Amino acid sequence: MSHSGIKAILLASVCFMANHDRAIAAELVPHQWKIDGGTREALLAAPATATTQPSPVVFGFHGHGGSMKNAARSFRMHEQWPDAISVYMQGLPTPGQITDADGKKPGWQKEKGDQQDRDLKFFKQHQQR
DSSP states (O other), X not given: OOHHHHHHHHHHHHHHHHHHHHHHHHHOEEEXXXXXXXXXXXXXXXXGGGGXXXXXXXXEEOOTTOOHHXXXXXXXXXXXXXXXXXXXXXXXXXXXXSSOTTOOSEEOOOSTTGGGGHHHHHHHHHHTO
């Protein structure tokens, strides 16, 4: 295969992947909630039927230092189970168990009562909808 033929295949592959990621991103809708005076965020993907019939709900929690966007790209629950409502929640700055003792990176409370139960309240907000 010629050098220009390989370039054409690579360009087509890059364009396909870029459009594929754009289509995925279009399915995810950012939402915000006010909880205890702060703003919490999540990316949601829901099937069109979610407003007319019961739908399962799945949550994707990123690891310490991660983000809701990374969780959506990594887990892809909204692609694997398109009939479910997928929720990728964003953590807040939290001290890590092994690193990040100052709590500069996003994470989650470790147990009930930790961090004034901010993440349990965030999760509970989704259960009440």
